[in-house]
Amino acid sequence: MYLGPQKNKVSSEQEIDIKQFVYEKFSTLLNFPSEEGTCKKMIRLSHLKPEWAEYAVVFGHRADSKHAQIVQDERKYLAHLQENNYPVVEVIGKEFVVALDQTGNERFGMVMRYMPGIFIEAKTVPPLKIYIIAALLGIEYIRPQEAWLALNKKRLLDDIEEKIKNPILFAKLQTGAKTLEHNFDTLIAKFEQDQEMVVDLQMIISSEGTLTIIDPLDVVKQNQDECLSILPDAPKPNDDLLRFIKNTRNWLKLAKQTCSKICSAQHYADLSSLLNLDVEPLVFSTRSDPRGHSRISQIKSQSQSQAPSPTTKKLFF
Numbered sequence: 001m002y003l004g005p006q007k008n009k010v011s012s013e014q015e016i017d018i019k020q021f022v023y024e025k026f027s028t029l030l031n032f033p034s035e036e037g038t039c040k041k042m043i044r045l046s047h048l049k050p051e052w053a054e055y056a057v058v059f060g061h062r063a064d065s066k067h068a069q070i071v072q073d074e075r076k077y078l079a080h081l082q083e084n085n086y087p088v089v090e091v092i093g094k095e096f097v098v099a100l101d102q103t104g105n106e107r108f109g110m111v112m113r114y115m116p117g118i119f120i121e122a123k124t125v126p127p128l129k130i131y132i133i134a135a136l137l138g139i140e141y142i143r144p145q146e147a148w149l150a151l152n153k154k155r156l157l158d159d160i161e162e163k164i165k166n167p168i169l170f171a172k173l174q175t176g177a178k179t180l181e182h183n184f185d186t187l188i189a190k191f192e193q194d195q196e197m198v199v200d201l202q203m204i205i206s207s208e209g210t211l212t213i214i215d216p217l218d219v220v221k222q223n224q225d226e227c228l229s230i231l232p233d234a235p236k237p238n239d240d241l242l243r244f245i246k247n248t249r250n251w252l253k254l255a256k257q258t259c260s261k262i263c264s265a266q267h268y269a270d271l272s273s274l275l276n277l278d279v280e281p282l283v284f285s286t287r288s289d290p291r292g293h294s295r296i297s298q299i300k301s302q303s304q305s306q307a308p309s310p311t312t313k314k315l316f317f
């Protein structure tokens with residue numbers, strides 16, 4: 001089962017070419033627009049080489065051991081998800097040194113498939129419904145932060161309204177929602193069957209309704225009454241993370257329900273409850289702060305120093 005888009009395999013010669021190109025042109029690449037998270041940046045290679053438009057380089061903010069570890073662990077989680085047939089972004093080869101800083105410290109990164117679409121993440125609930133609709137309508141200018149939504153709500157709602165009034169686009173929205181509902185359903189069932197969960201689940205939704213997991217913070221497995229990372233050296237999930245994992249399951253159900261509601265709408269006006277942000281007031285979730293920095297990033301920096309959690313209850317499924 002692979003729920004994301006199918007792509008051709010990259011040969012090892014091409015992999016070497018791309019990595020060498022990134023290393024040689026890294027300082028030039030830094031001048032182009034990037035997508036920034038709390039720990040990493042993503043820059044498309046299309047800025048310098050249009051024929052490599054389907055690739056991007058994702059790398060740590062700094063050349064230190066903490067950022068190297070984050071990239072190395074992430075690549076292992078992505079490989080695990082790939083091997084286990086989850087719909088996950090493809091990493092081209094392994095992580096590598098993208099640049100050295102002035103003192104010779106190594107900065108790590110990965111070449112990945114660039115996934116077009118809208119980014120959604122389990123740590124934010126209020127924008128979920130509107131972002132799913134916007135993704136399926138191919139509206140690309142959305143930014144993930146709730147603060148962005150607060151500032152751009154009117155423009156986005158006007159744009160969505162104009163599109164869903166067009167019967168052709170409304171039909172396309174419903175077709176995409178049917179595919180996406182199936183993909184969420186399959187993903188929920190697979191996590192349950194494998195007794196696994198991605199911590200800090202983030203994904204990119206395409207206008208066709210495919211979903212692709214990116215940037216896993218951890219992948220945890222439920223073994224009898226213990227919830228442990230699939231990487232033996234990773235810190236044991238603390239209570240905050242365990243709560244977050246449980247919320248992620250509800251978030252996935254909500255995402256699936258949203259798709260189902262889109263499918264069952266007879267008329268564009270039936271979607272108004274999904275778009276009515278006043279029904280579900282726009283508030284900064286307790287896991288995000290108004291600057292768009294997430295609670296999870298705090299957890300990320302704390303989790304290395306946390307003592308193992310004494311609670312080992314079965315928390316999901």
Ligand SMILES: Nc1ncnc2c1ncn2[C@@H]1O[C@H](COP(=O)(O)OP(=O)(O)OP(=O)(O)O)[C@@H](O)[C@H]1O
Pocket residue numbers: 035036037038039040041042056058089112113114115116119202204214215297
């Ligand atoms: N393969 C990809 N295709 C398209 N966009 C991507 C890809 N990888 C990352 N991005 C974009 O870049 C952003 C930052 O990347 P990423 O989430 O890996 O960084 P991070 O610093 O680990 O984030 P976080 O804030 O979640 O800790 C993502 O939110 C997403 O918008």
Ligand SMILES: [Mg+2]
Pocket residue numbers: 037038202215
């Ligand atoms: Mg991220």
